[in-house]
Amino acid sequence: MCIIGSGISAAMVADKLALTRAGTIVVVESGDEMPPLDRRAALRQRFLDYDENPWPRDHLDGYEVEGPLQSRSMCVGGLAMHWGGVTPRFSPEDFRLQSQFGVGTDWPISYEDLEAHYLEAEEVLGVAGEQGPSEMDPRSKPFPMPMLPLTYNLSLLKDWVAKAGITMWSQPSAKNSVPYAGRAECCRNDTCTPICPIGAKYSPDFTWNALRRANRVQIHTRTLVRRLEVDERNRVERAVAVSRDAAGGEIEFRAKQFVVAGGYVWSSHLLLTSRTARFPNGIANGSGLVGKYLTGHRNVQAYVRLPIKLYPGINEQHSLVSKQFMRVPRRSDGRYLRHDLRVWESASGQGPRLRGDSGALMLGDEILSDWRRRTEQGVARLRAYYDVIPDRASELTLDTSRKNQWGDPLPKLAFRDAPESAEARAWTEDTIKGLFNEMARAGNGQVQRTQSDEFQDHPAGGCRMGSDPATSVTDSWGRTHDHENLFVVGAPTCVSGSCANATLTFCALSLRSAEEIGRSLPSKSS
Numbered sequence: 001m002c003i004i005g006s007g008i009s010a011a012m013v014a015d016k017l018a019l020t021r022a023g024t025i026v027v028v029e030s031g032d033e034m035p036p037l038d039r040r041a042a043l044r045q046r047f048l049d050y051d052e053n054p055w056p057r058d059h060l061d062g063y064e065v066e067g068p069l070q071s072r073s074m075c076v077g078g079l080a081m082h083w084g085g086v087t088p089r090f091s092p093e094d095f096r097l098q099s100q101f102g103v104g105t106d107w108p109i110s111y112e113d114l115e116a117h118y119l120e121a122e123e124v125l126g127v128a129g130e131q132g133p134s135e136m137d138p139r140s141k142p143f144p145m146p147m148l149p150l151t152y153n154l155s156l157l158k159d160w161v162a163k164a165g166i167t168m169w170s171q172p173s174a175k176n177s178v179p180y181a182g183r184a185e186c187c188r189n190d191t192c193t194p195i196c197p198i199g200a201k202y203s204p205d206f207t208w209n210a211l212r213r214a215n216r217v218q219i220h221t222r223t224l225v226r227r228l229e230v231d232e233r234n235r236v237e238r239a240v241a242v243s244r245d246a247a248g249g250e251i252e253f254r255a256k257q258f259v260v261a262g263g264y265v266w267s268s269h270l271l272l273t274s275r276t277a278r279f280p281n282g283i284a285n286g287s288g289l290v291g292k293y294l295t296g297h298r299n300v301q302a303y304v305r306l307p308i309k310l311y312p313g314i315n316e317q318h319s320l321v322s323k324q325f326m327r328v329p330r331r332s333d334g335r336y337l338r339h340d341l342r343v344w345e346s347a348s349g350q351g352p353r354l355r356g357d358s359g360a361l362m363l364g365d366e367i368l369s370d371w372r373r374r375t376e377q378g379v380a381r382l383r384a385y386y387d388v389i390p391d392r393a394s395e396l397t398l399d400t401s402r403k404n405q406w407g408d409p410l411p412k413l414a415f416r417d418a419p420e421s422a423e424a425r426a427w428t429e430d431t432i433k434g435l436f437n438e439m440a441r442a443g444n445g446q447v448q449r450t451q452s453d454e455f456q457d458h459p460a461g462g463c464r465m466g467s468d469p470a471t472s473v474t475d476s477w478g479r480t481h482d483h484e485n486l487f488v489v490g491a492p493t494c495v496s497g498s499c500a501n502a503t504l505t506f507c508a509l510s511l512r513s514a515e516e517i518g519r520s521l522p523s524k525s526s
């Protein structure tokens with residue numbers, strides 16, 4: 001079988017099939033190899049000393065996208081070579097927004113259908129976590145690793161939020177709290193973004209290295225698939241690619257099964273650029289929905305000054321999390337609002353300064369005593385990701401005015417809220433800010449500033465799943481409705497973006513797809 005892309009979703013599919021199925025797995029990746037683990041400490045040092053990109057050659061020149069893009073990273077391992085490794089699950093409500101709240105669209109699967117695959121994904125990545133209260137954080141088995149220990153600061157902040165009636169626990173992360181899968185324990189020194197020098201954070205290269213060592217995958221790097229071609233029986237018969245090293249000349253990949261694992265941008269893009277006279281709107285696009293319903297979540301943040309002495313700087317990116325506001329019933333006023341809640345320590349406004357509150361210049365000891373006075377108190381960062389219901393016109397389209405070096409149109413992205421979300425946006429953000437104010441009051445603190453970002457995080461969608469071929473691109477397994485041997489996996493198949501980091505869900509969905517893909521491949525023992 002042929003997998004297009006080598007990001008985290010592709011790694012999940014290849015890993016599961018290599019373990020359970022016989023046959024050749026070919027992966028085609030447009031980007032370059034990334035530096036091996038033993039070079040990462042030096043790359044980190046150069047990043048600190050010279051601000052150099054620690055991931056050289058991690059994107060394709062001439063492959064710019066118009067519209068908000070999470071990252072330009074295209075390389076072996078994809079975006080998750082750079083990720084933060086934060087791995088919460090969605091909640092059961094995410095899969096039934098229409099039937100429970102009357103907004104958006106229900107998924108064709110439930111949380112319960114995905115639960116075994118969440119566990120599997122947590123095992124493969126190696127997730128360290130704390131079980132939250134089971135009514136808020138349902139799971140059938142413990143995390144593979146104990147939680148990353150809470151810092152002194154987070155334990156103080158946990159007591160503070162409890163005073164506001166909020167239960168929080170340690171955010172799960174794909175970082176080793178103990179040595180795991182041959183990789184080191186996280187020493188919590190905080191350089192995960194942009195690079196973990198010791199491999200304590202999971203990245204897909206670890207899976208690819210193991211599969212290559214076992215001779216279970218062939219990865220063709222620097223090879224860009226330009227289109228998929230369909231035979232008269234409506235099966236994809238070949239992927240047509242170009243090598244970035246050779247001038248001209250196309251390369252063909254033939255396989256029984258094709259898996260598009262190009263992430264939320266390039267998966268829809270490839271289906272759309274595979275247009276022919278027979279498929280003028282691209283392949284797998286009988287519904288006209290390829291590229292539509294791009295989804296994600298927006299955030300509201302606040303910095304709160306509290307009468308608590310914190311010592312910032314230890315594992316600062318680790319946070320507390322709550323699902324208290326995700327697991328909500330339908331409101332009696334008919335309005336819709338769901339969000340997660342996270343709390344970090346923060347050094348915001350805690351550094352030395354030259355001018356005091358009045359704006360007057362300070363010199364010498366005055367600077368030090370001002371600094372001492374301000375650090376008697378701590379600052380917490382609060383953030384809520386909230387649900388944005390995607391509009392059909394939240395879309396990726398082909399931009400015929402901008403082409404890559406092979407003459408293919410580049411994608412254009414526009415995220416648009418469905419009317420119910422657009423109408424509720426101001427109220428949603430005000431309500432969340434109101435909650436932040438209440439939390440601050442409960443700790444005798446004060447909100448210093450708030451902000452809401454325009455972009456939608458953890459983008460997904462574009463090939464959404466569903467039971468009805470008229471309103472979706474794939475079935476619940478990621479199999480395209482139009483082509484029996486063509487699967488799309490991970491992010492693009494999401495119906496909605498939840499209000500929590502989404503990559504663990506992309507992984508669980510990919511593992512579920514692998515189960516179905518594997519049914520048509522010989523088992524390892526046969």
Ligand SMILES: Cc1cc2nc3c(=O)[nH]c(=O)nc-3n(C[C@H](O)[C@H](O)[C@H](O)COP(=O)(O)OP(=O)(O)OC[C@H]3O[C@@H](n4cnc5c(N)ncnc54)[C@H](O)[C@@H]3O)c2cc1C
Nearest residue numbers: 005007009030074078079080084085086225262263266503
């Ligand atoms: C800085 C940063 C921090 C993040 N932190 C978190 C976090 O803490 N938690 C979380 O949940 N998420 C996080 N994310 C998001 C997470 O990294 C992504 O959701 C995830 O990695 C997406 O994986 P993917 O497999 O869907 O796609 P990608 O990683 O985009 O992989 C797709 C791959 O396919 C290749 N490809 C595409 N089209 C073609 C083609 N036609 N031919 C050949 N190859 C092709 C691309 O080159 C790419 O390598 C973060 C992202 C960034 C950038």
Ligand code: SF4
Nearest residue numbers: 186188189190192196
């Ligand atoms: S804190 Fe350090 S060791 Fe732990 S995952 Fe981040 S970079 Fe790696």
